[in-house]
Amino acid sequence: MKFRKNSESAVASDERMIESRDTVGLTQGQIIRKRFRQHRAAMVSVFTLTVLFIGVFTALDWRLLGIEIPGWWRYNHTDILELQFENCPGGSVGCPTIDLLPFIDGDGLGWGDFPFGQDDIGRDYFSLVMRGAQRSIFVMIIIGALAATIGTVIGAISGYFRGWIDAILMRITDFIITIPSIIIGSVVGYHFGNLGVAFLAFYLGLFAWTGLSRLVRGEFLTLREREFVDAARVAGASNRRIIFKHILPNAIGVIIVSVTLLMAGAILLESALSYLGFGVIPPDVSLGLLISTYQESFSTRPWLFWYPGIFIIVIALCVNFIGDGLRDAFDPRQRRGKVFRSNNREKK
Amino acid sequence: MVGYIFRRLGVLIIILFGSSFLLYNLTAISSDPLEGLRLSRDENAKFQIAALTRTLSLDVPPPLRYFIWLRGVLGYLVGQGTLGATREGGTVVEQISQAIPVSIRLVFMATIIAIILGISLGIISALRQYSRFDYSMTFAAFLMFSLPIFWVAVLLKQFLAIEFNDFLGDPNISLPWMIIISIFSGIFWSGILSLLDRRAYITFALASSLTFFTLFLINYLNWLERPRLGVIGLAIIGSAFAFAITAISVGIEDRKTLRASLTAVLVGLAFYYPVQVAFKWPNHNWVLLGLALLTFLSANLIGRVMGGEDKGPTIRTVTIVSVIFGILTILDRLMQVWPRYVRLSDVNYRPIPTIGDGRIWLEPVGYWIRFLDSLTHLVLPTLALTLISFAGYIRFSRGTLLEVLNQDYIRTARSKGLTERTVIMRHAFRNTMIPMTTILVVDFAGIIGGAIITERVFGWRGMGTLFNSAITNMDLNLLMGVFLVTGTLAVLANLIADLLYSVMDPRVRVGAGN
Numbered sequence: 001m002k003f004r005k006n007s008e009s010a011v012a013s014d015e016r017m018i019e020s021r022d023t024v025g026l027t028q029g030q031i032i033r034k035r036f037r038q039h040r041a042a043m044v045s046v047f048t049l050t051v052l053f054i055g056v057f058t059a060l061d062w063r064l065l066g067i068e069i070p071g072w073w074r075y076n077h078t079d080i081l082e083l084q085f086e087n088c089p090g091g092s093v094g095c096p097t098i099d100l101l102p103f104i105d106g107d108g109l110g111w112g113d114f115p116f117g118q119d120d121i122g123r124d125y126f127s128l129v130m131r132g133a134q135r136s137i138f139v140m141i142i143i144g145a146l147a148a149t150i151g152t153v154i155g156a157i158s159g160y161f162r163g164w165i166d167a168i169l170m171r172i173t174d175f176i177i178t179i180p181s182i183i184i185g186s187v188v189g190y191h192f193g194n195l196g197v198a199f200l201a202f203y204l205g206l207f208a209w210t211g212l213s214r215l216v217r218g219e220f221l222t223l224r225e226r227e228f229v230d231a232a233r234v235a236g237a238s239n240r241r242i243i244f245k246h247i248l249p250n251a252i253g254v255i256i257v258s259v260t261l262l263m264a265g266a267i268l269l270e271s272a273l274s275y276l277g278f279g280v281i282p283p284d285v286s287l288g289l290l291i292s293t294y295q296e297s298f299s300t301r302p303w304l305f306w307y308p309g310i311f312i313i314v315i316a317l318c319v320n321f322i323g324d325g326l327r328d329a330f331d332p333r334q335r336r337g338k339v340f341r342s343n344n345r346e347k348k
Numbered sequence: 349m350v351g352y353i354f355r356r357l358g359v360l361i362i363i364l365f366g367s368s369f370l371l372y373n374l375t376a377i378s379s380d381p382l383e384g385l386r387l388s389r390d391e392n393a394k395f396q397i398a399a400l401t402r403t404l405s406l407d408v409p410p411p412l413r414y415f416i417w418l419r420g421v422l423g424y425l426v427g428q429g430t431l432g433a434t435r436e437g438g439t440v441v442e443q444i445s446q447a448i449p450v451s452i453r454l455v456f457m458a459t460i461i462a463i464i465l466g467i468s469l470g471i472i473s474a475l476r477q478y479s480r481f482d483y484s485m486t487f488a489a490f491l492m493f494s495l496p497i498f499w500v501a502v503l504l505k506q507f508l509a510i511e512f513n514d515f516l517g518d519p520n521i522s523l524p525w526m527i528i529i530s531i532f533s534g535i536f537w538s539g540i541l542s543l544l545d546r547r548a549y550i551t552f553a554l555a556s557s558l559t560f561f562t563l564f565l566i567n568y569l570n571w572l573e574r575p576r577l578g579v580i581g582l583a584i585i586g587s588a589f590a591f592a593i594t595a596i597s598v599g600i601e602d603r604k605t606l607r608a609s610l611t612a613v614l615v616g617l618a619f620y621y622p623v624q625v626a627f628k629w630p631n632h633n634w635v636l637l638g639l640a641l642l643t644f645l646s647a648n649l650i651g652r653v654m655g656g657e658d659k660g661p662t663i664r665t666v667t668i669v670s671v672i673f674g675i676l677t678i679l680d681r682l683m684q685v686w687p688r689y690v691r692l693s694d695v696n697y698r699p700i701p702t703i704g705d706g707r708i709w710l711e712p713v714g715y716w717i718r719f720l721d722s723l724t725h726l727v728l729p730t731l732a733l734t735l736i737s738f739a740g741y742i743r744f745s746r747g748t749l750l751e752v753l754n755q756d757y758i759r760t761a762r763s764k765g766l767t768e769r770t771v772i773m774r775h776a777f778r779n780t781m782i783p784m785t786t787i788l789v790v791d792f793a794g795i796i797g798g799a800i801i802t803e804r805v806f807g808w809r810g811m812g813t814l815f816n817s818a819i820t821n822m823d824l825n826l827l828m829g830v831f832l833v834t835g836t837l838a839v840l841a842n843l844i845a846d847l848l849y850s851v852m853d854p855r856v857r858v859g860a861g862n
């Protein structure tokens with residue numbers, strides 16, 4: 001690994017590593033990207049998530065401003081189709097036609113008509129899961145974006161200006177932290193649930209920023225004492241410029257990592273709320289709602305239960321791994337390799 | 349310090365006031381408790397509306413009504429407080445005092461298990477950083493982070509309750525399963541115990557053959573149908589624990605302590621039959637309490653007599669061993685009633701229930717059957733809660749220990765020539781526990797709040813259910829009551845965590861910044 005000693009990563013600098021390698025120019029961003037690419041699980045997750053996102057969002061028809069954009073999947077989540085019952089085990093109806101065991105029955109991988117089966121009234125379950133995943137991802141991204149913006153702004157202001165501004169903002173943060181997000185979500189969701197998914201995502205985002213703002217504040221409190229901030233101030237930079245151009249880029253690692261993990265939590269929160277009946281409500285679809293609707297059918301038609309759950313887990317898992325990869329990439333103290341063990345041997 | 353605590357308490361009261369005001373108005377404005385009655389065509393609807401309006405003071409606008417509620421709460425300061433009435437006419441206090449024990453019973457066990465398992469796995473994972481064990485632990489932790497609890501709960505209900513009950517109907521572990529379990533146990537233990545390749549193979553062989561032998565014995569003795577430990581089982585398991593705890597806490601070369609722990613096990617075995625008689629006495633709770641007290645006393649005595657000059661560590665070790673032995677003895681007693689329990693007509697060979705917190709008995713049953721019954725009802729929810737919560741402890745303890753191991757004082761300890769065990773258990777582990785403690789305090793405060801989703805899936809009537817029904821019934825007083833209890837505990841726990849931190853870590857000076 002190549003490191004360039006620049007003032008901004010002075011704390012981070014690991015002397016042994018710098019001595020041992022030639023130090024040709026690599027920007028901070030290049031270093032981070034390189035480290036991120038070395039995190040195998042995170043790269044796999046990025047790939048999976050990208051494929052999943054593209055697949056999920058192009059599967060169904062879109063209606064935008066009166067223009068209809070056709071999706072690649074043949075049905076829509078609103079189509080009510082005839083229930084299939086041929087080849088279904090145990091006399092159940094609407095079983096999945098997806099063939100994941102190409103070598104056992106020998107007719108190869110295939111989608112079939114209804115890869116994930118059909119629901120009670122014959123709707124194609126694959127379309128429903130796609131629609132649910134769209135909703136869940138949408139909620140996740142809105143919550144992430146909103147929490148990131150509010151959290152960063154509040155954390156930055158209170159960490160930078162300190163004093164009474166800090167005191168007031170942190171007390172506000174404290175009292176929002178006291179109310180667990182599931183309680184806020186339930187109370188608001190129960191009464192305004194009919195306003196749709198965007199509203200749900202919006203108010204969940206309004207209460208999800210507290211942890212991030214504390215983190216950002218802490219980061220700003222230490223960074224504002226550093227020499228490069230003094231230098232900028234002496235050079236006549238305005239507060240705004242110092243915050244956005246000098247301090248924020250140095251805190252961006254913490255922010256990105258914590259927002260990723262927050263988004264993984266957000267998708268679970270949305271599904272939990274929908275499960276309780278306070279989140280996305282019918283006729284709209286979300287992954288949590290699908291699980292909640294069909295949990296009783298687990299013993300007879302398990303596919304209605306499996307697929308939405310697997311989608312939630314895959315999405316949350318990928319986001320978590322990306323967060324972990326980012327943390328490793330941004331955290332200069334992390335060194336790959338068997339650090340502790342080799343240290344151990346050196347000292348004996 | 350005292351001034352700081354009072355200042356913090358002051359801020360805390362203001363925060364609680366603010367958040368309860370927010371929640372109260374948010375709910376009051378957005379919900380209409382009379383909605384159902386207004387739409388009803390019942391003749392009495394008008395009177396019911398009037399009555400409900402009077403008891404809940406609905407004619408007062410929400411911001412002012414909040415202060416009526418607050419007056420009731422503050423009344424507790426002068427001894428005549430009230431949390432108001434529920435919609436059904438009961439009092440909120442009554443409902444909450446019924447729900448809290450249920451929630452504690454549900455979450456307490458899961459929290460303890462998650463903490464112990466999570467911290468030990470996290471520490472092993474950190475000590476074997478970037479090994480295969482570490483990677484699989486990381487993966488497992490992330491997987492558990494991503495699991496929706498209601499999904500896990502349904503899976504547990506299906507596979508653990510229904511199919512495990514079927515299995516218990518005719519318990520016989522088949523050969524393929526025996527082989528699979530043995531291989532897994534071998535992989536697990538070789539991952540934990542050894543770093544070098546050759547030793548890993550030996551550990552693998554030993555652990556898997558031991559597991560295979562145990563499973564074979566379980567089958568051969570028909571142990572799953574008639575589980576028991578008996579004196580022999582207690583002797584083997586007890587002394588194994590004595591060796592293990594001694595090795596971890598003071599090192600196996602400390603013969604004094606090893607002898608003392610083994611003596612404690614011997615004493616426990618000697619008292620096995622008298623204790624069995626004591627278990628039969630009618631006042632079961634008092635007997636158990638007395639026995640627990642005796643266990644601690646005898647452990648202390650043994651440690652004091654046999655500890656030599658440095659008594660502290662010996663007493664500590666012996667106490668841990670004795671407590672484990674006591675738990676094993678109680679387990680043994682429960683196992684004795686297991687065959688009878690399974691055959692009861694209310695149980696009917698399906699011992700692991702999927703719902704509720706206790707059976708309703710049609711026939712008279714004894715204390716131990718009830719005890720066992722509440723434990724079997726805990727199995728599934730505890731598993732579900734443990735699964736989703738212990739990943740956090742793994743990650744946190746791993747991260748903290750890695751941080752601590754890079755500190756200078758660890759280098760100093762190593763360079764003094766201390767053994768690796770001393771460095772890790774005395775110097776690293778204790779410092780890892782400092783930040784852990786603050787999290788533990790907050791988590792324990794959360795126990796009272798219950799688990800909204802878990803309670804719903806498994807049909808427990810705890811605080812989570814109360815909260816849930818308060819929202820759906822638009823029962824404002826009940827909602828605020830639940831919030832008051834959980835919210836107060838949460839902020840108090842945060843304060844205690846901060847204070848504990850400064851007590852344990854002298855580098856942190858409380859109140860310096862404020």
